[in-house]
Amino acid sequence: GxxxxxxxxLNPIFLPHSLKGLDxxxxxxxxxxxxxxxxxxxxxxxxxxxxxxxxDTYRLLPYLFENDQLQKVIKPKIFLGFSDTTMNHLMLHKLGVNTFYGQSFLADICELDKEML
Structure with missing residues (x-):
């Protein structure tokens, strides 16, 4: 992927906690x-x-909204995800950011063969 x-x-980067494992x-x-x-x-x-x-994306909400942490840094960016990330889409919509409901890295970039893309 x-x-x-x-x-x-594209130049993919992974954020500090993203590769620390499912647990x-x-x-x-x-x-x-x-x-x-x-x-x-x-x-x-x-x-x-x-x-x-x-x-369980809903569990992020207190850490993003308690002191307006996310609102203080929000900037228009492409945000792409599906399924449980619907919660992210909703909270970003509430902050005025347009998002794209669709592909994910693992299911659509990593797992599909080139011909399917």
Whole structure:
């Protein structure tokens, strides 16, 4: 998947907590929220492509909205994801950011063969 993105002329980066494993991700919604805040505040990041849908994105909400953390850094960027990331789409919509409901990195970039894309 990484090579496929590079072949498309993109320079994929992974945020600090994104590769720490499923158990870490499940146990630390605050770290996931921190990564999302980082992505929106970093001007070198043009697009946020969700890895996969998931099942508990709602757990990020307190860490993104308690002190307007996300609202303080929000900038228009491409945000692309589906399934459980619908919660992200809703909260970004509430902050005035247009998003794209669709592909994910794992299901659509990594797993599909070139001919299917």
């Amino acid at each position: 990484i090579q496929r993105l590079k072949d498309l002329g 870490f991700i499940k146990e630390h919604p605050e770290a996931r929220a921190e990564d999302l805040i980082h992505a929106f505040s970093d001007d070198s990041i043009d697009m946020i492509l969700c890895a996969i849908g998931g099942d």
